[in-house]
């Protein structure tokens with residue numbers, strides 16, 4: 001595995017190192033540039049299964065978008081893929097190599113905030129607008145972290161995500177298009193690469209000028225005390241917890257649930273719905 005735009009001589013075999021990134025290096029690059037690409041994070045077999053699950057999940061999302069009258073701007077977009085394909089749960093279980101990096105970023109544990117997808121065609125979608133995914137700036141306290149897993153090669157021709165490097169540090173207000181494009185760099189990578197970026201960073205999907213869709217999934221992570229966009233434990237079912245790995249339980253938020261009855265609230269520490277250690 002190699003890393004776009006920053007190389008290090010640290011051997012990948014060191015514990016806590018992913019694709020040549022030590023936790024320290026990862027933190028320094030996110031702090032300075034705001035984004036990085038981890039090449040080859042997902043292997044080809046899982047990428048293939050995620051592509052297949054994305055296609056069937058899109059049929060589910062699209063029929064609801066149309067039925068609920070929001071078809072216009074949402075073409076090619078998918079939301080909350082957990083539960084819509086086994087490969088997405090398997091992806092969550094594969095986060096172990098970046099867990100130390102993300103925990104260092106958050107200064108503690110993290111959970112899934114949302115898990116969307118994008119099948120970017122030439123018609124584009126709302127993701128082409130310059131935006132960032134955190135509405136309230138949290139300053140130096142990291143609350144949200146964006147990722148994007150490339151399910152096709154990301155190239156300048158097929159609309160690689162445009163990243164306004166460093167804008168998480170020095171651009172609190174939305175830039176106009178000229179300012180954005182003056183500094184934007186495409187996040188290029190092979191299928192299976194994972195783009196990671198500070199959620200304060202301004203970005204946009206590029207324009208897909210190729211004749212094929214450019215597919216991705218976009219998991220975002222947050223501190224466990226932040227309200228996620230979707231209640232994944234409730235959606236999957238509380239009784240599914242025992243079938244999930246410890247990492248899946250943590251990331252899906254099974255240890256950061258909200259009691260809804262006093263019987264759920266009054267419990268010994270070991271079975272509390274919001275566990276200690278979640279921040």
Ligand SMILES: O=C(O)CCC(=O)C(=O)O
Pocket residue numbers: 118120127133146147148159160161162203204205206216218
């Ligand atoms: O699809 C893309 O290139 C952009 C995705 C995006 O805007 C996001 O993950 O917030």
